[in-house]
Amino acid sequence: MCMPQSVRKAVIPAAGLGTRFLPITSAVPKPLLPVIDRPLIHYAVAELAAAGIHDIAMVLSPGFEAVAGYFEPNQTLMGALEERGDEERLAQLKAINDMAEITVIEQTEARGLGHAILMARNFIGDEPFAVLLPDDLIWSAAPAIAQLLGVSEEHGGSVLAAKRVAREAIPSLGIIDADPMGNDVHRVRGLIEKPSIEEAPSDLAIIGRYILTPGVFDRIEHGPAGALGEIQVTDAIAAAIGVEPVHACEFEGDHIDAGTPPGLFAANVYEERRRAMAS
Ligand code: G1P
Numbered sequence: 001m002c003m004p005q006s007v008r009k010a011v012i013p014a015a016g017l018g019t020r021f022l023p024i025t026s027a028v029p030k031p032l033l034p035v036i037d038r039p040l041i042h043y044a045v046a047e048l049a050a051a052g053i054h055d056i057a058m059v060l061s062p063g064f065e066a067v068a069g070y071f072e073p074n075q076t077l078m079g080a081l082e083e084r085g086d087e088e089r090l091a092q093l094k095a096i097n098d099m100a101e102i103t104v105i106e107q108t109e110a111r112g113l114g115h116a117i118l119m120a121r122n123f124i125g126d127e128p129f130a131v132l133l134p135d136d137l138i139w140s141a142a143p144a145i146a147q148l149l150g151v152s153e154e155h156g157g158s159v160l161a162a163k164r165v166a167r168e169a170i171p172s173l174g175i176i177d178a179d180p181m182g183n184d185v186h187r188v189r190g191l192i193e194k195p196s197i198e199e200a201p202s203d204l205a206i207i208g209r210y211i212l213t214p215g216v217f218d219r220i221e222h223g224p225a226g227a228l229g230e231i232q233v234t235d236a237i238a239a240a241i242g243v244e245p246v247h248a249c250e251f252e253g254d255h256i257d258a259g260t261p262p263g264l265f266a267a268n269v270y271e272e273r274r275r276a277m278a279s
């Protein structure tokens with residue numbers, strides 16, 4: 001895949017109590033909930049790796065070590081598979097270990113998505129980077145994050161993934177006010193986090209994929225708290241409009257929000273059918 005060298009790093013914000021999935025999340029971190037035989041976090045890292053991004057920071061709640069542990073070699077298991085001569089499963093596990101270089105950042109307080117991203121400031125340094133929210137699963141021919149990278153190559157600045165949503169979904173999402181430029185790219189004029197249906201400027205919503213510039217960190221740090229009293233990355237990106245290019249990309253692909261039990265169920269059904277059709 002052709003990839004601009006300028007984006008080498010990504011942040012996966014994956015802290016949060018997972019209250020919608022209680023009681024299971026009292027013992028299993030939400031990023032480890034399965035879609036068939038792989039946890040949500042696997043799909044997130046695999047999408048980044050497929051787009052050529054292998055240097056990844058995960059922002060995790062304390063006690064979530066198992067989320068990063070999934071990508072570490074399990075010597076006992078691998079030894080047992082070697083003894084049995086199960087080369088196929090061994091290769092599958094090794095491929096997971098080799099997918100990315102993972103850095104864990106602990107988020108001790110839950111203060112919103114903007115705050116989670118700000119925790120990765122030292123890891124990112126002074127270069128553009130990708131953000132991927134693991135609840136948002138996207139199946140597509142070209143990885144959704146790679147589609148955003150294409151837009152950032154062409155226009156520079158920040159790029160958000162976008163999708164038209166049903167009216168009732170609007171109050172739980174970031175909503176985009178934008179001018180279409182053709183080729184499913186929009187020039188962003190404004191962003192509003194979790195508006196009421198009446199306030200919303202459109203039905204074009206932010207989906208959890210971003211290319212951000214390092215300037216976002218100062219904007220997160222100095223911006224006021226936003227929707228739900230949390231530090232919202234949407235507000236920090238909105239503050240960049242007029243200062244640097246901000247575009248939205250209506251990506252090609254099928255998206256499911258697996259951040260609720262019915263959504264996770266739908267993702268399992270989708271993936272099972274996809275695998276059945278591929279085999
Ligand atoms: C976050 C963003 C929101 C975006 C959504 C996509 O919201 O703040 O702008 O539309 O992800 O999943 P959250 O799901 O964390 O409430």
